[in-house]
Amino acid sequence: MTQKSLSLFVSVACAALFVAAPAHSAVDVAAAKALAKSNDCLKCHGEDKEKKGPSMKEIADKYRGKPEGQEKAIKNMTEGYEVELRPKGSGKKENHKVIDTKDPKELKNMADWYLSH
Numbered sequence: 001m002t003q004k005s006l007s008l009f010v011s012v013a014c015a016a017l018f019v020a021a022p023a024h025s026a027v028d029v030a031a032a033k034a035l036a037k038s039n040d041c042l043k044c045h046g047e048d049k050e051k052k053g054p055s056m057k058e059i060a061d062k063y064r065g066k067p068e069g070q071e072k073a074i075k076n077m078t079e080g081y082e083v084e085l086r087p088k089g090s091g092k093k094e095n096h097k098v099i100d101t102k103d104p105k106e107l108k109n110m111a112d113w114y115l116s117h
Helices: 003-020 029-038 056-063 069-078 104-115
Strands: 082-084 093-095
Touching: 029 104, 056 069, 056 104, 069 104
Parallel strands: none
Antiparallel strands: 082 093
C-alpha cells in the first residue's frame, strides 16, 4: 500500500467511525450528584456498595446497554412504587422516594450518571 492510499484509507476509516459513533452528551456529574444529594438518594444508594437500596454499580450492571435502561432508571426515580429494602430477603419494604424534579434533562442526566457506574 502506498503512502497516499494509506492516508486515504485512514481518513475514510476515521470518518466512518465518527459517523457511526452515537451522539451522547457527557454526563454532568456535578449536577447529578447535587440532585442526588438534595433528594437524599445517596442515603439509600452508594456508588459501589449497597445501603438500604442497591448500589449505583448494581443498577448500572442491570440496565447498562439495554435500550430501555435510561427509561427504566427514570421511571424508578419518578413513580414512588414500593421497593424491598436491603439486605434482599429482609421483607422490609417502603415506597421509593420520588425525585423532586420534572425536568427531562435533569432526569436523563441523573439516569445516565447512575448508569455510568
